[in-house]
Amino acid sequence: MLHAVAKVERTRLSAADWEQAALDLIAKQGVGAVAVEALARQLGVTKGSFYWHFPNREALLKAALERWEKQDTDQVLGQVEPIADPRARLCELFRRTGREAKSHAIYSALLRALDHPIVQPVMARVSARRLDFLTLAYRQVGMSRSVAAHRARLAYAAYVGFLQLALQLGMPRLEHAELEAYVEHVIDTLIPA
Amino acid sequence: MLHAVAKVERTRLSAADWEQAALDLIAKQGVGAVAVEALARQLGVTKGSFYWHFPNREALLKAALERWEKQDTDQVLGQVEPIADPRARLCELFRRTGREAKSHAIYSALLRALDHPIVQPVMARVSARRLDFLTLAYRQVGMSRSVAAHRARLAYAAYVGFLQLALQLGMPRLEHAELEAYVEHVIDTLIPA
DNA sequence: CCGGCACCATACTCGGCCGTATGGAAAACG
DNA sequence: CGTTTTCCATACGGCCGAGTATGGTGCCGG
Structure with a gap:
């Protein structure tokens, strides 16, 4: 019962979805908890999806923080x-x-x-x-x-x-x-x- | 030139030495940086030494924090x-x-x-x-x-x-x-x- | 209907760090 | 001086998470 947080809405994902999920995870468990496989489970997909949208973990972090900085200012x-x-x-x-x-x-x-x-x-x-x-x-x-x-x-x-x-x-x-x-x-x- | 910080004083180590080294590392790089192999390198020894003084990594952290709490109060x-x-x-x-x-x-x-x-x-x-x-x-x-x-x-x-x-x-x-x-x-x- | 692109799954490799096992050297001791 | 205890080195097994390779499936224009 730990996974399957929001497994409804089984449509394809975009980079923005990953960024938002990363921000949610940061809010709850901190920056260190932003792991690719953990995020993938939470989104109901696997790593294969992630590495299509982003080259690596740091790129996600960078994009997520840019997004946050904009919508926070x-x-x-x-x-x-x-x-x-x-x-x-x-x-x-x-x-x-x-x-x-x-x-x-x-x-x-x-x-x-x-x-x-x-x-x-x-x-x-x-x-x-x-x-x-x-x-x-x-x-x-x-x-x-x-x-x-x-x-x-x-x-x-x-x-x-x-x-x-x-x-x-x-x-x-x-x-x-x-x-x-x-x-x-x-x-x-x-x-x- | 990253290691060998204090390789002088090549005497045996005590648990207190490890605790103090852990506190120094915490001060400089945070709690997450407290790794036994990294600490061992900094002290000029290997992991074999550590696991004689402590059962595991958490025990060191606990002891170090107790020490800090005392000398800080x-x-x-x-x-x-x-x-x-x-x-x-x-x-x-x-x-x-x-x-x-x-x-x-x-x-x-x-x-x-x-x-x-x-x-x-x-x-x-x-x-x-x-x-x-x-x-x-x-x-x-x-x-x-x-x-x-x-x-x-x-x-x-x-x-x-x-x-x-x-x-x-x-x-x-x-x-x-x-x-x-x-x-x-x-x-x-x-x-x- | 079909080739191609977007998106994702599966199955690996690789490096880092924890913890274990075991043997060796150095001191402490009787 | 030999033995026991203390401290440390070396080597190994194993987990976890990043990143790669490659194949599969849905969708879309032509």
Whole structure:
């Protein structure tokens, strides 16, 4: 009963199907778990299929991460970017990440694979974009250039650490009420009144 | 020129030597890189030596982590615990971690292996202790129980995220001056005036 | 209806790393 | 000084996962 996850829809596969399956696996079991034969079983096919679409395992990883980077860039940040007031924009960003923490599983998994030569540059770009986003918002609420940069770093580090502790460790079982209270505390602390 | 790191001191080895070598390797290349044959090469011996001291690879990991947990518990926190004033204690803790960030390489590596069944309980204990330490200090500066708990969580998450970004990613090349300015900003933000 | 292309199965090889078996050298010991 | 214990080398068996080779099946244009 371990296999046959989605053996319905027995149509032919495309490269995109493999990439998406790889991303799903990354979210659940990390980058190291992306094995060709395991993916093939999950998709109801064999390795023979894989090596028609991709030359090797690294090519799949590269393609999957490219796909993720695209659909992630305008995912989280794009949702809150239209908010004009920078303070409200930050608040909304924090609340969303707290509420939909589980959807950051891929980001968290990639964070734990920063030593991988393929993952590293992708995460460097994504992190830089998010840091820039935060820095801009903090500047718009009146902070100086250096203070805004530091506060953005702090907020981003808190986000990264929160993901690690909440998703990997159980983070002393925080229920919804407790979590929301925590998020509000973060907002009070990291967003100037 | 990749091997023969410390082939001097050609005396017999003890289990402790293997544990220490494992910790060094964890710090540099992560938990996944702890392979017995690789360690043997680094120590200038062969596998035959290893399997005399340990029954298998997991036993080494377990012993190494026990050793680390012991020498870590009274390492960072023990140094600043005697400081009576809670505010000064927190400041000193933050400054030390910022200054000696590189010595947290093992902690950072273990953080990236939280899925490993042997690593997980160790990190759960260590994290709980550190969180308790922070929570107590925040309570002593006058915070309520819940606020102190939340602030401790935030500070600890910021610490965890900082390690990931600074050690794994290059964290946009922060030099000493920039880093100290960042630490001071963190102190101003996370420690109540 | 047929040749060709897209997609997939099957059956291998190969290298890496774990663990085992066994013999040898070096120290410790009586 | 011989024996026992401790530590290590060498050699081997086996698993697992990547990658290759090759043949098979459905679909599609002509």
